[in-house]
Amino acid sequence: MMSRNRSVFAAVAASVLLVLGTAQAALSSIGESASVAAAATGGCGKAPALASGSHTITSGGQSRSYILRVPAAYDNNHPYRLIFGFHWNGGTANDVDSGGTDGYNWSYYGLRRLADNANNSTIFVAPQGIGNGWANSGGRDVTFVDDMLQQIEAALCVDTAQIFSSGFSYGGAMSYALACARPTVFRAVAVYSGANLSGCSGGTQPVGYMGLHGLRDNVLPISSGRSLRDTFVRNNGCTPQNPPEPAQGSLTHIVTYYSGCRAGYPVVWAAFDGAGHDPGPRDGCTCDGWQTWTSGEVWKFFTQFQSTPPMSPSPSATPSRSPSASPSASPSVSPSVSPSASPSTPVTGACSATIETTNSWPGGFQSNVTVRAGSSAINGWTVKWTWTGGQTISQAWSGDLSTSGSEVTVRNVSYNGSIAAGGSTSFGFLGNGSAATPTVTCTSP
Numbered sequence: 001m002m003s004r005n006r007s008v009f010a011a012v013a014a015s016v017l018l019v020l021g022t023a024q025a026a027l028s029s030i031g032e033s034a035s036v037a038a039a040a041t042g043g044c045g046k047a048p049a050l051a052s053g054s055h056t057i058t059s060g061g062q063s064r065s066y067i068l069r070v071p072a073a074y075d076n077n078h079p080y081r082l083i084f085g086f087h088w089n090g091g092t093a094n095d096v097d098s099g100g101t102d103g104y105n106w107s108y109y110g111l112r113r114l115a116d117n118a119n120n121s122t123i124f125v126a127p128q129g130i131g132n133g134w135a136n137s138g139g140r141d142v143t144f145v146d147d148m149l150q151q152i153e154a155a156l157c158v159d160t161a162q163i164f165s166s167g168f169s170y171g172g173a174m175s176y177a178l179a180c181a182r183p184t185v186f187r188a189v190a191v192y193s194g195a196n197l198s199g200c201s202g203g204t205q206p207v208g209y210m211g212l213h214g215l216r217d218n219v220l221p222i223s224s225g226r227s228l229r230d231t232f233v234r235n236n237g238c239t240p241q242n243p244p245e246p247a248q249g250s251l252t253h254i255v256t257y258y259s260g261c262r263a264g265y266p267v268v269w270a271a272f273d274g275a276g277h278d279p280g281p282r283d284g285c286t287c288d289g290w291q292t293w294t295s296g297e298v299w300k301f302f303t304q305f306q307s308t309p310p311m312s313p314s315p316s317a318t319p320s321r322s323p324s325a326s327p328s329a330s331p332s333v334s335p336s337v338s339p340s341a342s343p344s345t346p347v348t349g350a351c352s353a354t355i356e357t358t359n360s361w362p363g364g365f366q367s368n369v370t371v372r373a374g375s376s377a378i379n380g381w382t383v384k385w386t387w388t389g390g391q392t393i394s395q396a397w398s399g400d401l402s403t404s405g406s407e408v409t410v411r412n413v414s415y416n417g418s419i420a421a422g423g424s425t426s427f428g429f430l431g432n433g434s435a436a437t438p439t440v441t442c443t444s445p
Contacts, residue, residue, distance in 0.1 A: 110295030
């Protein structure tokens with residue numbers, strides 16, 4: 001996957017960083033006043049006028065191209081989530097769409113596979129940058145996105161409250177630029193190992209934001225990712241903090257949901273120690289692959305948002321506990337232990353576990369399981385339950401999953417087995433069938 005491109009990243013790092021000094025600050029302001037409210041686009045109720053594959057469009061007097069992925073069972077009466085996937089410097093739209101040598105499993109940074117498991121819930125777009133980059137000179141790349149959206153929404157049924165952007169490296173910079181310039185168009189963005197390379201026109205309004213960055217990034221240092229994150233910590237009214245990050249050499253990751261953010265505008269920071277400049281790190285090794293934890297975390301972040309948009313933000317907005325808001329009203333670190341956890345009911349025994357449905361759709365659902373320690377610290381845990389309605393699990397993260405018929409067993413992984421007394425950790429999964437909350441048991445050696 002990305003490891004096969006690291007020599008390319010090193011070779012182009014100097015040219016990428018030069019862009020930082022020349023990126024245009026004055027981006028196009030077209031569309032900044034558009035409403036985020038969900039609406040049926042012009043393509044709803046009509047035969048699709050665009051199909052999966054490559055498309056060209058004239059934008060800013062230039063011929064530009066993008067690749068589109070429409071769900072196989074596309075329904076023109078169903079408004080779809082729309083996710084942009086931006087390529088890195090020297091990469092291409094085809095690299096994002098095809099998934100490179102990892103193929104379908106890594107298409108759109110692994111999100112396409114998860115979307116297909118979730119009942120073909122998403123339309124994907126992979127734009128092609130000029131010169132295989134996203135300099136965004138004069139705001140031309142933001143205008144390109146405006147033009148793509150106009151074409152796609154006229155041709156297909158899109159949920160206008162469910163438009164997202166993701167991208168790695170230069171593509172992360174472009175996603176950040178869109179969060180700054182189009183805060184009422186994009187519901188949230190995920191920036192993998194980014195920096196301010198494509199400009200930030202505006203940059204004062206709230207947008208759901210997730211940043212992922214490696215401690216040992218040798219192309220764009222983690223300090224650049226922290227700076228992007230802090231823009232939206234301020235804009236989203238979150239409580240400033242220095243979120244925990246793993247130690248160098250630990251080969252683990254820590255995901256932190258900021259507290260105090262305005263309702264519906266979470267900020268998430270995922271720091272990892274691993275393979276350097278990489279969107280697909282794997283815990284326990286300086287390697288990468290589509291089995292990375294990043295796909296599940298970004299999918300979890302995007303799918304928490306519902307079609308009903310939040311109220312207009314105000315400084316006094318009360319944080320919501322609904323799926324459209326930050327999942328926690330108090331500092332929460334996943335997959336590491338939350339030291340301030342305060343379970344609603346006392347834990348009897350060494351540990352307890354509770355399962356919660358966080359999202360659902362016809363034929364599938366997403367759940368989160370919280371594991372809590374009792375009055376004493378634990379080192380290792382095992383959670384079990386039995387499905388009663390024929391459900392199956394297609395994807396899990398932050399836990400070692402095994403199944404036998406309807407019986408499910410999930411054990412801790414290397415980084416979340418130790419829980420302090422009264423503390424907690426969590427794991428998540430995508431399920432097939434009807435959402436359910438079976439009785440869950442927890443044991444500790």
